[in-house]
Amino acid sequence: xxxxxxxDTDKKNISKLxxxxxxxxxxxxxxxxxxxxxxxxxxxxxxxxxxxEKVFLVAHDSKQDLMGLGILDIQNAEISAIYIHPxxxxxxxxxxxxFELEKIARNSNVVKIIVHSTLNAKGFYQKHGYLDHGLTFHxxxxxxxxxxxxxxxxxxxxAEQRH
Numbered sequence: 001x002x003x004x005x006x007x008d009t010d011k012k013n014i015s016k017l018x019x020x021x022x023x024x025x026x027x028x029x030x031x032x033x034x035x036x037x038x039x040x041x042x043x044x045x046x047x048x049x050x051x052x053e054k055v056f057l058v059a060h061d062s063k064q065d066l067m068g069l070g071i072l073d074i075q076n077a078e079i080s081a082i083y084i085h086p087x088x089x090x091x092x093x094x095x096x097x098x099f100e101l102e103k104i105a106r107n108s109n110v111v112k113i114i115v116h117s118t119l120n121a122k123g124f125y126q127k128h129g130y131l132d133h134g135l136t137f138h139x140x141x142x143x144x145x146x147x148x149x150x151x152x153x154x155x156x157x158x159a160e161q162r163h
Contacts, residue, residue: 001067001093003100006056010066011044014058017066017085018042024086029119030146037144046141054080055104059093070097074108079115098128106155113155116148125151 006014019039027035050056055072067088071080079101084094105113116138117125126132130151137145 001059001061001091001096003057003059003096006047006051006058006069008051010058011047011051013066014047014069015042015044017069018081018083020086021083025084025089026118026120034144034146037140037142038146041141050080055101057097057100059088059097067091068093068097070101072101072104074105074110077105077110077113079113082121094124095128102153102155106157111155112152114150114152117151118146118148122149122151125149125153129153 019042022035022039022042026038030038047056050071053073053075055074057070057072058066059068059070060066066085068082068084070082072078073080079098082094082097082101084097102113115125115130116136117130122132130153133150133152135147136150138148139145
């Protein structure tokens, strides 16, 4: 598996991966109505702004099939998204994307990073040192609201990591 910067040519496959991840991994935590509202906004063009303004990474296999995506908003010190293809869950894809995004954040002088985790991903972030700050809501472009967990992590400096 390799991680690289996402490009415009990835948008269609990113959309498919994102929708598949939500439908298959989030279904036990959200209603069908919420899932439909969430996935309905995920057309390829919805990624245009993130591709231009954020750090947008994709993980892929040797055939260039997408295994996961990760988005970092450096300006707001926030991981905007990490989604893994359901067939790639448990293979370290999410962890590798998270570590790469954290490294980029540290190199950009971010000392504390936040994430608004889906309910199903809370344990993943906790396992990697994120603290739970309680439930909140994420508003979708179509006005729907999704319950999520506000989490944060202090990012160690390179010197702190060596000790």
